[in-house]
Amino acid sequence: MPRTQALMLQIATGDPRPISKQIVDAVRMKIATAELEPGDQLPSVRGLAQQLTVNPNTVAKAYAELTAEGWVESRQGLGLYVAPPRQRLSDAERSRRLDEAIQRFLHDVIALDFAPDEVQARLHHEFLALAPRKSA
DSSP: OBOOOOOOOOTTTTOOHHHHHHHHHHHHHHHHTTTTEEEEBBHHHHHHHHHHHHHHHHHHHHHHHHHTTEEEEETOOOOTEOOOOOSSSSSHHHHHHHHHHHHHHHHGGGGEEEOHHHHHHHHHHHHHHHHHHHHH
């Protein structure tokens, strides 16, 4: 029987991303790092909205995006569940999005005046920190 997973999400008021996007990004990260596993049930729209003290429409919008992208699936009358893993985007789209993300990252980081080796080392460290959760 699937377990209902409490979502420990943090919404940052100073973040330029809309709250719904922050929710989408946080759930994606939890699924990608295996904090949320296939079959885990997500909190109801109302439950998560109360937990985060946000409008239920904001959570509903985030859940709709996650469903449309295949991260979660709706089970009629039962709620939302983490979907089984699958490649959600074509190889070309994945590559395009990676290129975009790298460009955004570079534009944000270049002004900080770090040596490329230090930036690469920190990125490597962050990836390693995610690896134990993903492989556990």
